[in-house]
Amino acid sequence: MLKIPVSIYNDLVAHAREGFPLEVCGILGGTADTVSAIYRMTNTDASNEHFMMEPREQFAVVKDLRAKGLSMLAIYHSHPETPARPSEEDIRLALTPGVSYVIASLAEAEAVVKSYRIEEGRVEHEGIEITAA
Known part of the structure; x- marks a missing residue:
């Protein structure tokens, strides 16, 4: 179960809406199963x-995550016109x-937001808990 604070959940949905009709993408950071940071990516x-993250932005995010522990x-990422399930390309x-x-x-x-664990082509739905903080 991925725990996402309502403020970050709302920011993620807002990012998807702002980027429409294109896909948007980003990274969620935190500890254990609890998200505490959102990074909007290009x-x-x-x-x-489909989407591809800008490599320099990815590097900066990883560096920031490490600095913050x-x-x-x-x-x-968003699916502007299709359901919240991984496409074949997403899985690949x-x-x-x-x-x-x-x-x-x-x-x-x-908006419908869903989470998945994808390992070696196997997709498993993962619950999301929206938290107050």
Whole structure:
């Protein structure tokens, strides 16, 4: 179960809406299973079907996480027009071990956010708990 404070959850959904109709992407940092930081990243592909994070931004985020004693807990991206489930490309490119993959779908009137663990092509749905703090 991934625990996300409501303020970070709302920022993630706002990022997806602001980037529409393109996919947005980012990183969630924290400790154990609790998110405490969000990093909005640049989708260098500028596409509505896939994303690629800017490598220099990724390096800066990893450096900042380490400086704060945090870990990368999740990689997130949006699906502007499709459900919040991993596409074949999402599964193929899920190469970071030990992290969650969070997808925010804008296909419905209300955003739908889901989390998955993806290891070696196997996808497992993971619950999200929205917390007050």
